[in-house]
Amino acid sequence: MSSSTSVRTDDPPAVVLTGITKRFPGVVANSDVHLTVRRGEVHALCGENGAGKSTLMKILYGMQAPDEGTIEVNGEQVRFRTPSDAIKAGIGMVHQHFMLADNLTVQENVVLGAEALHGIGQKARKRIIELSGRTGLNVDPGVLVEQLGVADRQRVEILKVLYRGAKVIILDEPTAVLVPQEVNELFDTVRGMQEQGYTFLFISHKLDEVRAIADSVTVIRRGTTVGSADPKTVSSRQLAEMMVGSELPSPETRESTVTDKVVLDVKGLKLMTPDGSRPILDDVDLVVRSGEVVGIAGVEGNGQTELVETIMGMRKAGSGTITLLDKDLTKLGTLARREAGIGYVPEDRHRHGLLLTQPLWYNRILGYQTRKPAAKGIWLDTDGAKKDTERIVSEFDVRTPGIDVPAAALSGGNQQKLVVGRELSGNPVLLIASHPTRGVDVGAQALIWDEIKRARAAGLAVLLISADLDELIGLSDTIKVMLRGRLVADADPNTVTPEDLGSAMTGAGSTSAAVHETAVVEEGEN
């Protein structure tokens, strides 16, 4: 719990939103939203994806104008036309998707748009170094942003906001991209800055984190604020039920359905970097059986993406074999592998899963262009595809006005439900799910979990890659930890904690207490 000593109640609140309403064609994104943030507190804003958090923050940050309602900052009513107005009023925003130019230096990224403060030369550099300490950023301002890791990029984002003199900082889903250790570091930074008088608006749907960092919580559901809570007394479950408005799902699967039948057998898989200097995948052996969920844990960039893409045939392995139900896939292309019975939920649905500008039924055909119901002989069967899209929409509860709208019109959760529905059609024997519930709301998450569980019970083999450790532990029958291209550790999902997993993921596994335990150690070491 964070200290509430720095929260000053006698001053006017830092931010007050009253009766904010914002309509877009066809939808009301926010209706009659009320939010009060006291000075010096960490105020969490919770809600499902699509509940209207982002729109609300865009309004507060001047990126969109509200149709109704007022904004007060430090007791004075304000009206923001552009983000610059919000910045002038002392409000800064750290976006969920980093707003950084990779090919510019840290310093250039920080001073951009705020050159009037200290110029772009030595004076600015000095100021940046001065402020770096507060965010825990420990790199030279002249380094290119592309050379920084995710946590440091986030610090650069916070630095940008500080440099502009913001006192109220909006953090939009800041932990989505971090591993548990990095989350703790971020929270230390936030607490340190809170003591120096900064106010934070923390947007998240990860409720444990909200309870760990926030001084007060406001919950938003279907575009309107449904209440506030004291994070010290409320449980994560209660909060979540406020968010969803009903009972809550969990990823837990306890009765084992693992069989002896090996579905996917990967042996000695190797992949080098394009310049051949270092391996991305180093001698990976992996077996997934029918009815089994094998989870891969790892900090992003340790080869999980490449492992999946190599199994899918999107990258060519240097050596090793991939076998699916006794069929050698090693030399086959991606389409042939899919036809052999692999369903694939890609990690970035916008890049690999969907054509955003095309209608839903068109997206149904992708990857199935040679198979029923999307094809008849050499011709595409659009009627069949449309009919099957209708089925997916109703079975997987994809909320859409129709199957003719472009995929871009759907929220992230509904897009993902469509992808999962498509990949579970056509009787796959193996499902590869990369971050299947990343960036989706609780409702969609529950549905996707249920569908994976149901398919697993019916004998599907699942290879699950996820950064959400609760999901990984809850769904998996076996967990393997990936570090620098190797599978370095096994973990038992029945007993392992996210913290243990987190330290194994960063390579500090040997210092974790869980490592020294029981017979499983010997078993795993052969």
Place this chain on the structure above:
Amino acid sequence: MITTLEEKPHVPAAPRKRKVPGWAVGLLGVAGAIVLLSVTSYQTGFLQLTSSGTTQTAVRLALPILLAGLGGLWAERAGVVNIGLEGMMIMGTWGAAWAGYQWGPWAAVIAAVVFGALGGLLHAIATVSFGVNHIVSGVAINLLGAGLTKYLSTLIFEPLSHNPRQSPPVQPFETYSAAGLADWLGELEQGQRLIISDVAGILRGLVTGVSPLTMLTILLVPLSYYLLWRTRFGLRLRSVGENPHAADSLGVKVYFHKYVAVIVSGALAGLGGAALVLNAGQLSYLEGQTGGRGFIGLAAMIFGNWRPGGLLGGAALFGYADGLQLRSGGETVLALVYGVVLLLGVIVVWQLIKRRWFSAAAAIVVAVLLYLLYISLDEIPSEFVSYAPHMVTLAVLAVASQRLRMPAADGVVYRRG
């Protein structure tokens, strides 16, 4: 619980440091090129390779390419692919001729800049405001530039010059030479000493017959660097080319900076057109005079990795290839082939040190083929010779494009919101 199968010490990646600064790489490259040409001319006996006359022609021919390349640099750093440089250059040539025959060379320069900028404005309206695909808009501007000038020439130039394809003659700039220095360098050049004479020849070419337009153009290179990399305006412009959404979220006026960049781009391409018209050899507008130099300028910019220094190198290379073929013809170009063989030899050694066997083998094969070509021919057929700059463009881009880094949002249509 966790069972650790193996572990490695966690070493945080040290930030990559640049060992040699950019200007030093540039100087080394220039020095290397001079040594290479010097050895080639000594070995083959073609002194024209480094004569002051060749250099002078090369400079003259490099100017339009350099200006087109700078134009490309401005536009692409702001994220707009400008394949319409050729068309803007054509508009510049017409504008230069139209103002030049009436009011003299300075008016020609100004008119060329204005005409080119108008082309740039059109490209900006299409790509930035209306979100037209950059390539489509660029191609349209190339067609428009050619068509419009043809129409205007028939309308305005034909009654005076009695030729719809040519304008009345334009009054040239006066040129300046550093007299004392040039004479002294001339003596050195005559001395026939390896490298010293070659350097003297090249320098003499650089300080003889320099027009104000040449000086202006050369100055535009450091000026562009300063504006784009050392000022607030330049930072904003580049940020728009790297990540317009980020720039927008920080209050940078994305559309404004793109407009400015593309208009400046057009103006520079137009100035390139003026450099063609005011060229000592022609001194008038001629249909088809640009001859793809807008595209070659774009290639020079890509060769220079979207940076002014590298772009200067690219323009010099293409200008040199062009100047050599124009001045000395097939035999000398063949001598250049010999130089390329020498260069490939150096590359082979380098690749062997780096243990890149495949690249080394490829370089050896190409070197042997070129050497066979060199000893079996007396001169390169004239049909091919005039395409020397284009060949160089192709070869250089094929080799150099491996490690280039374009602005991240280059060619991406930006929509606010």
